[in-house]
Amino acid sequence: MKNIALICGGKSPEHEISVRSAKNILSAIDRSQFRVTLIAIDRQGRWRLQEESQLGKFVAAEGPQLALLPGNETGQIIRLDNGQPIEQPAAIFLILHGPQGEDGTIQGLLRILDLPFVGPDVLGSSVAMDKDVAKRLLKEAGLNVARGIVVHAHERDTLDYEQLTKQFGSPVFVKPANMGSSVGVHKVKTAAQFDAAIKDAFQYDTKLLIEEMIHGRELECAVLGNELPKVTKAGEVVIVSEEEYSFDAKYENADAAQLMIPAEVSEAELERLRSVAIRAYQALNCEVLSRVDMFLTAEGKVYVNEINTLPGFTNISMYPALWKEAGIAYPVLITRLIELSISRHEARKQLKTSWRE
Numbered sequence: 001m002k003n004i005a006l007i008c009g010g011k012s013p014e015h016e017i018s019v020r021s022a023k024n025i026l027s028a029i030d031r032s033q034f035r036v037t038l039i040a041i042d043r044q045g046r047w048r049l050q051e052e053s054q055l056g057k058f059v060a061a062e063g064p065q066l067a068l069l070p071g072n073e074t075g076q077i078i079r080l081d082n083g084q085p086i087e088q089p090a091a092i093f094l095i096l097h098g099p100q101g102e103d104g105t106i107q108g109l110l111r112i113l114d115l116p117f118v119g120p121d122v123l124g125s126s127v128a129m130d131k132d133v134a135k136r137l138l139k140e141a142g143l144n145v146a147r148g149i150v151v152h153a154h155e156r157d158t159l160d161y162e163q164l165t166k167q168f169g170s171p172v173f174v175k176p177a178n179m180g181s182s183v184g185v186h187k188v189k190t191a192a193q194f195d196a197a198i199k200d201a202f203q204y205d206t207k208l209l210i211e212e213m214i215h216g217r218e219l220e221c222a223v224l225g226n227e228l229p230k231v232t233k234a235g236e237v238v239i240v241s242e243e244e245y246s247f248d249a250k251y252e253n254a255d256a257a258q259l260m261i262p263a264e265v266s267e268a269e270l271e272r273l274r275s276v277a278i279r280a281y282q283a284l285n286c287e288v289l290s291r292v293d294m295f296l297t298a299e300g301k302v303y304v305n306e307i308n309t310l311p312g313f314t315n316i317s318m319y320p321a322l323w324k325e326a327g328i329a330y331p332v333l334i335t336r337l338i339e340l341s342i343s344r345h346e347a348r349k350q351l352k353t354s355w356r357e
């Protein structure tokens with residue numbers, strides 16, 4: 001029986017989504033193989049040991065705080081209330097979204113603690129999180145991405161909406177470089193909307209993207225694996241009552257967007273989507289898992305929109321649903337993710353840490 005530490009919550013606007021995903025993982029994980037230690041990060045960023053039954057909508061400020069002791073062979077995570085280590089985890093199941101969850105920061109911390117964790121490593125997590133850097137790498141890999149510009153906070157006053165629409169047409173999309181769940185993402189059609197969008201998006205990041213709108217269907221593929229990743233069929237996000245795939249459409253209003261799994265695409269289109277998904281995954285150094293989000297235009301051109309390295313695992317989420325369609329049930333998928341994170345860690349352990357020996 002392996003002990004798995006599930007980490008959820010965190011200092012991110014996606015805190016609540018993370019807790020929802022965590023509850024799903026808790027109910028699906030194979031209890032005959034795994035014991036679960038729940039570590040919940042509260043909104044201040046404090047790590048706490050929680051009972052599963054204590055997990056509400058958010059992580060509440062209860063449960064003993066935890067402290068980290070890098071360098072110990074075991075017992076790197078100790079309880080502050082009694083100074084005792086928690087049971088050594090065989091792996092960490094990270095179920096955090098957005099900044100400080102998916103962006104390489106916590107991955108770095110877990111590398112320092114020398115613990116295996118689910119999801120891409122520091123590099124893959126951070127480059128996929130930053131939509132500007134991700135797009136540059138995708139372009140370099142020969143993949144299509146939306147044209148656009150990057151604006152830093154200090155360049156804000158130089159923006160000219162009219163000029164931008166001449167270059168990119170109307171509407172344009174404004175989004176923070178590092179965020180998720182559509183937080184701070186705006187589709188704008190007027191100068192007034194543009195100003196409001198810029199103001200809002202700069203609340204979440206010091207770097208924004210302004211992009212042309214890609215007119216196409218939204219298709220997503222789930223990718224799983226390390227050296228030889230596997231890819232599912234495509235799933236489609238069909239937006240019913242909103243203009244784009246907003247936070248509400250993703251999580252609040254189940255009727256606003258429907259997931260079509262598998263998507264109705266031709267064989268040739270599907271092959272193109274799957275191949276783009278794998279190339280994008282490898283271009284961004286992804287490992288263990290990621291969901292690759294794409295647009296498919298009426299002419300059959302595939303654009304990569306973004307790559308989510310810790311995709312949602314709620315009961316209405318695309319990633320587990322795509323694997324289910326492929327014949328891999330949710331509990332089996334969870335086991336596979338844990339195995340992949342452990343095998344990557346084992347491979348790294350073989351590397352020398354001293355050149356003299």
Ligand SMILES: Nc1ncnc2c1ncn2[C@@H]1O[C@H](COP(=O)(O)OP(=O)(O)O)[C@@H](O)[C@H]1O
Pocket residue numbers: 146173175179180181182183185211212213214215218244245246293305306
């Ligand atoms: N360039 C674009 N063209 C068309 N739609 C877009 C574009 N950028 C974003 N969107 C829409 O906004 C949604 C959220 O944007 P996205 O870049 O995926 O950010 P997030 O990381 O918050 O999910 C997308 O799912 C899509 O519906």
Ligand SMILES: [Mg+2]
Pocket residue numbers: 181182293306
């Ligand atoms: Mg998205």
